[in-house]
Structures are given as C-alpha cells and as structure tokens.
Amino acid sequence: MCLIALPLCCFACEQATRRYRDEATDVALRTVSISDDWLKFRISGNADSEKLEWSQIMAVFETRDMFLIYRDADKYLALPKDVVGDDAERLRGLFAEELGRSFHVRA
Numbered sequence: 001m002c003l004i005a006l007p008l009c010c011f012a013c014e015q016a017t018r019r020y021r022d023e024a025t026d027v028a029l030r031t032v033s034i035s036d037d038w039l040k041f042r043i044s045g046n047a048d049s050e051k052l053e054w055s056q057i058m059a060v061f062e063t064r065d066m067f068l069i070y071r072d073a074d075k076y077l078a079l080p081k082d083v084v085g086d087d088a089e090r091l092r093g094l095f096a097e098e099l100g101r102s103f104h105v106r107a
Helices: 002-022 081-102
Strands: 030-034 038-043 049-053 059-062 066-070 076-080 103-105
Touching: 030 076, 059 081, 066 081, 076 081, 081 103
Parallel strands: 059 103
Antiparallel strands: 030 038, 038 049, 059 066, 066 076
16 A cells, blocks of 8 residues: 555655746745744735744655755745755754754655
C-alpha cells in the first residue's frame, strides 16, 4: 500500500507546486517573515496576512532548490532557495531547532 501511496503523494505535491507557480496571482509579491516565535505569510495587494506559531507548522521539507513549508496536509508554501540566498544555512538551522523531527532534508 505504501509503495503505491508514496509516488501518488509525490506526484500530487509536484502538481500543486506547478499550479502554485502558474497561478494568475503569480504577479503578486509573496512575502514570508520568519522569527524565532512565528512565521508570517502575506500576498501584496491583500490586506490580510497569516501569522503562524511554530507549533502550527506541520512540517518543512528541504529539497534541492526550495523549502516546502506545510501548514497542514493540503496547504504549503514553496520558498525558493534562490530567494533566501545566503540565509539558507541559518534558515535550515532555525527549522531544525524549532521543528525537530518535523524538518526533513530531501536534497
């Protein structure tokens, strides 16, 4: 059963990433603010922002070229490493410290 489910999950994740990238709102600037206590997500042109404490983050996966921050099983934010730049190592340490076993490196 797991051998069937895992490829389907990977496929669904890849499709969701492509849809996210190709959305019409792609022209809007997405901002992620990260501190020791919380993560804050905001889309330009939208007055609302979403502030989550670390305990509300389900998991973070690091791939070769991005961090995937899962808020729950259906919602995640793709944070490209080229946007993070030199702070990738600090961010990796913060994720590992705050999330423990919920931080996974798949690079």
